Amino acid sequence: MTPKIAHFLAEHAPATPCLVVDVDRVEARYRSLHDVLPLARIYYAVKANPAEAILRRLVSLGSAFDAASWEEIRMCLDAGAQAQDISFGNTVKKVSAIANAHAAGVTMYAFDCIEELEKLARHAPGSRVYCRLIVENEGAEWPLSRKFGTTLDSARDLMLRARALGLDPYGLSFHVGSQQTTTDAYEAAIARVGMLFTDLAAAGLNLRMVNLGGGFPIRYREDVPEIDRFALAISHAMTEHFGNDLPEMIVEPGRFIVGDAGVVSSEVVLVTRRGLKDDTRWVYLDIGRFGGLAETEGESIRYGIRTPHDGGATGQVAIAGPTCDGADIMYEKAPYALPLDLASGDRIELLSTGAYVSTYCSTRFNGFAPLTEHYI
Amino acid sequence: MTPKIAHFLAEHAPATPCLVVDVDRVEARYRSLHDVLPLARIYYAVKANPAEAILRRLVSLGSAFDAASWEEIRMCLDAGAQAQDISFGNTVKKVSAIANAHAAGVTMYAFDCIEELEKLARHAPGSRVYCRLIVENEGAEWPLSRKFGTTLDSARDLMLRARALGLDPYGLSFHVGSQQTTTDAYEAAIARVGMLFTDLAAAGLNLRMVNLGGGFPIRYREDVPEIDRFALAISHAMTEHFGNDLPEMIVEPGRFIVGDAGVVSSEVVLVTRRGLKDDTRWVYLDIGRFGGLAETEGESIRYGIRTPHDGGATGQVAIAGPTCDGADIMYEKAPYALPLDLASGDRIELLSTGAYVSTYCSTRFNGFAPLTEHYI
Incomplete structure (x- = not known):
């Protein structure tokens, strides 16, 4: 609990139950992540807390945004975000939501299957798309199950198909599960992503982005590794698998920023x-x-x-x-x-x-x- | 799906997702339960669906109401219910909620421990109180766990204590779990209630009410016993354990009425x-x-x-x-x-x-x- 929150509770004793959020602390957390991972662009996971005060502060800091729905995209735009700084990160999107996002200028979309890719090709033509890989969630306290993501083989086919459909096959993503307490999952996932980059380059497709997802843990009742441990592991793994030819890197923290x-x-x-x-x-x-x-x-x-x-x-x-x-x-x-x-x-x-x-x-x-x- | 709902969906194709409720069907279900259990007063479990249209219709039919919070009591009053027809059925109540309910004229309250009884004695003095027994939830598809209720021994002490605190020790309640698909749980619970009635009468305390809770099942994908099976089992058990000296009977259906x-x-x-x-x-x-x-x-x-x-x-x-x-x-x-x-x-x-x-x-x-x- 920050001193500002303690002071607010002591002074106002607001009616319960209530949530009190210190927006300066949000800023400090954003900065701390940016400091240890300067090469990665932060796309705040809006679903963690879409309060206008948080979105506005993050806009002022230059954050980008990971939105789960058209409604979240609207919240970001209303808070002053630019459409090109918003990723439509849900792999399951209504056609109407895709069309709305496209009309609003959103150019980056997640997908993990042919059906979604075809929806994107039709309702957000020419967009940058990234395919979500299924990875192990071991070590996560809030794992993400089999609901999202696809295999390496399938992702390869889908990225080639994206090009054929007139989309921009931009990159790959994965999510190691929320409140992920070990760095192993990131390292293993980056290795897989690196393999697919190489494989697709041989097929004439040059991907330019790796979306590392979120999942960075915060301290609840037990200590968790510091964020620089994750940053170091990620940087090492990226260098190992991509050398000096690093693609654009995206992270999607939610809990880490506002928790x-x-x-x-x-x-x-x-x-x-x-x-x-x-x-x-x-x-x-x-x-x-x-x-x-x-x-x-x-x-x-x-x-x-x-x-x-x-x-x-x-x-x-x-x-x-x-x-x-x-x-x-x-x-x-x-x-x-x-x-x-x-x-x-x-x-x-x-x-x-x-x-x-x-x-x-x-x-x-x-x-x-x-x-x-x-x-x- | 009732013909009225089918017609509404076909004609209006309302934006999804949406819930469409046929209030005439609510009335039919209320009547069907009343028909098979004419001796029991129906306290509709507001938490199942507190829509004003439903509450108003049930008020017009003479229903009473089981409320989980002061806010639900307000909804019932706003829909035209009388305070004396509302039971504050949550065994866990804020002091402010008890005081509000008492001020509004609500006279019947659930409890299952001494701490709650003392809150009631202080903030709703003289009220009718009933003690919730813990019973087996076997057979329920949405069981209620160990969160509520107390043992027979403890309930006996608490009812005597209620009298000492100036409250009206009115009756006993139990809940066999929601979507309960067998009649056994009701029969076993009524037997226990009957024992405690007898025991307390010997101690000079004449309870007047048995609250049988809700839990009556509806058909989802599989057949469930018809409501008259439950009515018959309950009536048999009540007669077996109380003879001709039947106490007031209360049922608290929610799912059965609106599901x-x-x-x-x-x-x-x-x-x-x-x-x-x-x-x-x-x-x-x-x-x-x-x-x-x-x-x-x-x-x-x-x-x-x-x-x-x-x-x-x-x-x-x-x-x-x-x-x-x-x-x-x-x-x-x-x-x-x-x-x-x-x-x-x-x-x-x-x-x-x-x-x-x-x-x-x-x-x-x-x-x-x-x-x-x-x-x-």
Whole structure:
């Protein structure tokens, strides 16, 4: 939690649940990534947090943007971004979204299959396209499954087909999974990309861009490797596989830029033991899985928690949200210990909740209004 | 899909994704439940779908309401419900919510622990309270876990304590889990409730109400027992355990009332094979887990699907949503076969999506606007 957020919470005690984001911290994170990877252009993953204050700040810093939908492209344009600095990074796009993006001047599009390529050729003719490879997500705390990406063989065919369809076969992308905590996945993926570059060059196709995706981890409750470790591994791997003929490099950080710039302030609604054999103490908050903490599904992302009683004796707890839904439990297996003095009415903070919280929030499940947001 | 919905979709072809609900069907379902369980008062579980058109229709039919939050209570009052016909059924309530409900005239509250009881005694003094028992959820497709309810022993102590705190120890409740497909769970739970009634009567406490919860199943892709089977089992069990001295009976249906009154109309965004070994065909829709289909988590609720190509040759598919999130997959293991002719741009219908869809929808994940709703 930054001093600015701590001060804001102390001074205003805003109604809970709410998300408070320090936009200066967003800027600092952008700069820190740019410093260690100066050769890579940063395309901020808008889906992590599309708040106008964040987009405007990043525009002022010269960031580019990775958009998941036509609506996100519109948010970027409204915040002052130029169309040529926006990548339409979702491999699954409605025809109407492609047409809108093309009309707005967006020139770069992701794809991973022939059907999408044909849609792009028709509705965004001549555009720069990049093919997403499927890579291992081992080491990621929020892996991306088999939903996206294609094989090396298939990507080769598709890039040749892109040229035949009058598109600009611009580059390749991969995504190692979100909150990726090892550098191995990047190194392995870059090696594959390098092979395909060489192979396609032999077939007369000169790709010019590698999109390294996002996935850079932030610290929740456990240490993660520093960003310079990732930068170093990526730079090494790129040099190893491309020599001095480095292609344009793109990174798409979301969580890394905004994650630790945000804090959720929440009220404890109830603390009780349920009278069951295990005697677990249950803590119920006024925010849960359907109020924005969707990444706690499967207890994947484990947020740090601050309470007014920190320093006192603690005991193991299960932590759940305020709805009548039995699935609205954040942590039941993960080892969470909270102060024994914690009680209904206390205000607590969920740390590093700037990414993937505000937009996952449900419109009104159980009647609860969406999370209020403060950008300071 | 009711003829009215089919007609509406054919005539208006509303922008997708959207939810269309036939309010006459809601009424028919309410009446059918009332017919088979005439002795039970129906408290509609507002969380299933709090649309004003639904609440107004149910008010006109004499329904009572089970609210999960102060906001849901407000929705019911705004739709014309009387405060005495509203139960505040969430066992986890903010103090401010209890105070608001009490001020608005709500007199019935759920609880399952001493801490909540003390909040009620203080902020809703004199109210009727009922204690929620933990029961087996076996047979439920959306079970409710260990988040709610307490043991028989603990409930006994709590009801005596309620009296000591100046509250009205009114009754007991349980919930067998949502989309409960067997009658056994109701029978077992009623037996336990009956025991506790007897036990507390011996201690000088005469409870007057049994809240049987909801959970009545609807047909998705597989047949479920008819509602009269549940009504019969419940009536038998109540008579067996209470004889002629039947307490007030409450049921809290949500899914049963609105589930099959709604249809989601969606556009197919992409159909492709990913070039992987298994050669699965992937179908991407413009609605997914974060656009309202949250109950597909773990592939629990399996909606029926209609396509324009029904009747033609089919093949196994995986079905995913439109976001960049790898978790946004509805069905990958469940056996779904869809027509081989299905293609990008087709409109399809997800059947029986009237319950637990509109409100789970995220505010704007990946930039996508919330599901549009039509009540006809």
